[in-house]
Amino acid sequence: MLDMKSKVKVIIQAIILAGITVFLFFVLKQMVWTIVAGTLCLLFIVTGFFIPKAFKRIEAFQKFLAKIINLLLTWILLTPFYYICFTLGRLIILLANKDPMERRMPPEKTSYWETYEGNTNPDQFTRQF
Amino acid sequence: MTILGISALYHDSAAALIKDGEVIAAAQEERFTRKKHDPDFPVNAIKYCIEEGKIGKKDLDAVVFYDKPIKKFARILTTYFSVAPKGLRSALMAIPVWMKVKLWVPLIIEDTLEKLDIELQGEPYFAEHHQAHAASAFFPSPFEKAAILTIDGVGEWATSTIGKGNGNRIEIMRELKFPHSLGLLYSAFTYFTGFRVNSGEYKLMGLAPYGEPRYTELIRDKLIDLKEDGSFRLNLKYFGYLDGLTMTNRRFNKLFDGPPRRPESEITQREMDLARSIQDITEEIVLRMAKHAARITGEKKLCLAGGVALNCVANGKLHESGVFDDIWIQPASGDAGGALGAAMMLHYHIQGNSRKPDGIHDKMKGSYLGPGFSDSGLKEFIDRSAYPAKKITGTDWAGTIAGLIDKGKVIGLFNGRMEFGPRALGSRSIIGDPRSPKMQSIMNLKIKFRESFRPFAPSCLEEDVEDYFDFKGISPYMLLIANVKKDRIKNTDPNIPLREKINQVRSDIPAVTHVDYTARLQTVSNESNPEYHSIIKAFKELTGYGIIINTSFNIRGEPIVCTPADAYNCFMATEMDYLVLGPYLLDKKEQPDRLNKDKWKIDQILD
Numbered sequence: 103m104l105d106m107k108s109k110v111k112v113i114i115q116a117i118i119l120a121g122i123t124v125f126l127f128f129v130l131k132q133m134v135w136t137i138v139a140g141t142l143c144l145l146f147i148v149t150g151f152f153i154p155k156a157f158k159r160i161e162a163f164q165k166f167l168a169k170i171i172n173l174l175l176t177w178i179l180l181t182p183f184y185y186i187c188f189t190l191g192r193l194i195i196l197l198a199n200k201d202p203m204e205r206r207m208p209p210e211k212t213s214y215w216e217t218y219e220g221n222t223n224p225d226q227f228t229r230q231f
Numbered sequence: 232m233t234i235l236g237i238s239a240l241y242h243d244s245a246a247a248l249i250k251d252g253e254v255i256a257a258a259q260e261e262r263f264t265r266k267k268h269d270p271d272f273p274v275n276a277i278k279y280c281i282e283e284g285k286i287g288k289k290d291l292d293a294v295v296f297y298d299k300p301i302k303k304f305a306r307i308l309t310t311y312f313s314v315a316p317k318g319l320r321s322a323l324m325a326i327p328v329w330m331k332v333k334l335w336v337p338l339i340i341e342d343t344l345e346k347l348d349i350e351l352q353g354e355p356y357f358a359e360h361h362q363a364h365a366a367s368a369f370f371p372s373p374f375e376k377a378a379i380l381t382i383d384g385v386g387e388w389a390t391s392t393i394g395k396g397n398g399n400r401i402e403i404m405r406e407l408k409f410p411h412s413l414g415l416l417y418s419a420f421t422y423f424t425g426f427r428v429n430s431g432e433y434k435l436m437g438l439a440p441y442g443e444p445r446y447t448e449l450i451r452d453k454l455i456d457l458k459e460d461g462s463f464r465l466n467l468k469y470f471g472y473l474d475g476l477t478m479t480n481r482r483f484n485k486l487f488d489g490p491p492r493r494p495e496s497e498i499t500q501r502e503m504d505l506a507r508s509i510q511d512i513t514e515e516i517v518l519r520m521a522k523h524a525a526r527i528t529g530e531k532k533l534c535l536a537g538g539v540a541l542n543c544v545a546n547g548k549l550h551e552s553g554v555f556d557d558i559w560i561q562p563a564s565g566d567a568g569g570a571l572g573a574a575m576m577l578h579y580h581i582q583g584n585s586r587k588p589d590g591i592h593d594k595m596k597g598s599y600l601g602p603g604f605s606d607s608g609l610k611e612f613i614d615r616s617a618y619p620a621k622k623i624t625g626t627d628w629a630g631t632i633a634g635l636i637d638k639g640k641v642i643g644l645f646n647g648r649m650e651f652g653p654r655a656l657g658s659r660s661i662i663g664d665p666r667s668p669k670m671q672s673i674m675n676l677k678i679k680f681r682e683s684f685r686p687f688a689p690s691c692l693e694e695d696v697e698d699y700f701d702f703k704g705i706s707p708y709m710l711l712i713a714n715v716k717k718d719r720i721k722n723t724d725p726n727i728p729l730r731e732k733i734n735q736v737r738s739d740i741p742a743v744t745h746v747d748y749t750a751r752l753q754t755v756s757n758e759s760n761p762e763y764h765s766i767i768k769a770f771k772e773l774t775g776y777g778i779i780i781n782t783s784f785n786i787r788g789e790p791i792v793c794t795p796a797d798a799y800n801c802f803m804a805t806e807m808d809y810l811v812l813g814p815y816l817l818d819k820k821e822q823p824d825r826l827n828k829d830k831w832k833i834d835q836i837l838d
């Protein structure tokens with residue numbers, strides 16, 4: 103048996119799906135999608151109240167799907183951003199003849215140790231940078 | 232003043248609690264969640280510290296995080312700026328995690344403390360990563376003044392630093408910056424030889440003595456420009472960690488005769504030679520850095536921390552070199568120790584509280600800083616499941632355990648508070664007879680389920696160490712190697728295959744003598760762990776040997792056990808003969824369901 107909290111969740115999800123079904127049928131007049139939404143609504147009610155094991159499976163699948171969609175959306179947004187922003191940034195760095203990764207190994211250099219840049223003043227400890 | 236230090240969100244998350252400078256508790260999150268090297272925010276470790284310190288709602292004065300998240304994120308973005316349009320895949324993995332979690336550390340701290348019903352007084356503090364390492368190395372050390380060397384993969388930008396400590400202050404003087412990192416170089420070879428980065432480094436070190444240094448010159452020529460003072464730059468053309476998801480790239484493969492070894496496939500001579508070569512280079516760099524640190528600080532003592540300071544072979548060579556009169560290494564040298572360092576940095580350096588080291592004893596309490604269980608708690612655990620157990624008290628306790636070791640039995644020892652840091656030091660250990668020629672393969676294959684080439688470490692009476700090893704001083708945290716004394720060594724044929732080499736009887740303590748006649752040594756004193764000391768002493772009284780095998784109480788891929796339930800499960804899942812739970816002795820033969828292998832199976836994650 104599902105606990106009370108889960109039952110409330112089932113009811114809310116079923117109401118939302120029922121709303122969508124009504125909207126699809128009466129407003130958009132989309133018969134196929136109405137059947138899909140209606141079936142899902144029914145599935146939620148039946149599994150939620152009578153086959154809790156199956157409902158938990160559906161819930162896990164929902165979560166997995168949400169994660170994938172979230173990841174894909176992030177990637178879809180981030181990919182063009184990366185190519186535009188970071189490639190442009192790289193060009194600027196190259197034009198300025200700078201290399202933040204200090205790849206060069208000048209033969210005349212006798213040491214790569216640098217003077218420590220961080221500081222240990224008390225106010226610095228309240229900052230995240 | 233009560234301070235909580237936290238290290239998290241990279242690997243080996245941990246929490247540490249100090250009260251007026253005294254270390255009250257410290258533990259890694261992995262021990263509670265049973266997820267090795269758990270990088271998640273250490274909610275359970277914090278909860279443990281709060282409970283151990285009996286911290287009330289308004290008792291926590293400060294929280295310090297072990298690095299500066301925004302500075303670290305800036306370094307990651309700078310890296311992408313310097314490799315784009317390459318690096319997309321890495322960015323797609325990293326940036327969302329930073330946006331969703333890693334940039335919100337103050338909120339996560341607040342949320343965690345709220346759930347534990349703790350009201351933090353003021354805002355959290357943020358130490359720099361290498362400051363935290365340096366503080367973890369110097370402040371708990373026995374030294375009033377010392378040079379400090381920190382070497383790891385990377386923090387914000389620094390990958391190695393040299394500094395000095397004096398009283399309650401530390402000053403960091405020099406740094407090497409990302410991407411030029413000894414830790415990452417070692418990890419690149421760890422990856423290439425088929426082991427897991429951030430956990431397999433120990434295996435690479437263990438494999439090194441089986442190989443020849445035939446790649447050393449190639450590494451010097453192509454991969455690294457090493458200067459006399461230990462500073463270096465890496466030739467990034469050969470590495471993948473800037474713009475890819477792997478540590479090395481195709482050029483690296485070409486240089487080292489083919490692609491990386493597939494994990495779990497057979498280890499060939501190439502991997503052994505690579506291990507030896509990179510180990511030799513690492514030792515040389517560490518030694519040069521230490522010499523430079525001695526030069527610029529003028530100090531006679533050295534404190535070490537950072538992941539590379541867990542390389543006990545390099546540490547041993549440094550100890551032997553005599554560059555410094557004395558060395559102290561933080562037992563939790565990896566990022567877990569950053570939690571303690573960050574808390575100590577605030578207490579001493581920032582708040583200026585006085586520090587009075589005695590020159591002999593450190594402040595780590597033997598590193599026994601984790602959860603402990605009372606005798607009544609252990610009894611309750613045993614009674615709950617009606618496990619057959621015998622209570623042994625007084626001197627019988629050590630004598631009985633020593634007698635079982637002498638009979639060739641393998642014993643899980645669960646006694647006292649859990650160790651902080653990656654080494655088991657007699658509280659959560661599996662112990663056995665070092666004189667047995669078969670013990671190394673028995674323990675590796677039947678108890679630990681790990682690669683047979685991996686050596687075991689000895690726990691030796693501190694007062695007897697010179698009888699077994701060419702070693703002067705102490706090594707309480709198993710962070711130094713030492714040569715087994717010449718008169719104990721038996722000559723062996725060096726030209727035989729690896730599998731046979733493992734089973735050679737190399738000395739009269741073969742189970743703890745590695746192929747190069749060294750051992751990763753733990754010296755045990757009556758002061759730091761009297762009960763463990765008493766077991767070894769009783770073993771000496773029985774056999775004449777004041778030395779036993781000590782390996783961590785876990786199986787491969789599993790974190791060291793934390794609770795009696797973890798210990799019992801590990802005991803039942805392996806072919807261990809006896810389990811010691813404080814004063815209780817459990818005999819495998821008497822345990823119910825001992826033949827039900829499925830019941831006790833531990834999911835093995837390959838490490």
Ligand SMILES: [Fe+2]
Pocket residue numbers: 360364383384385386537538565566
């Ligand atoms: Fe580190």
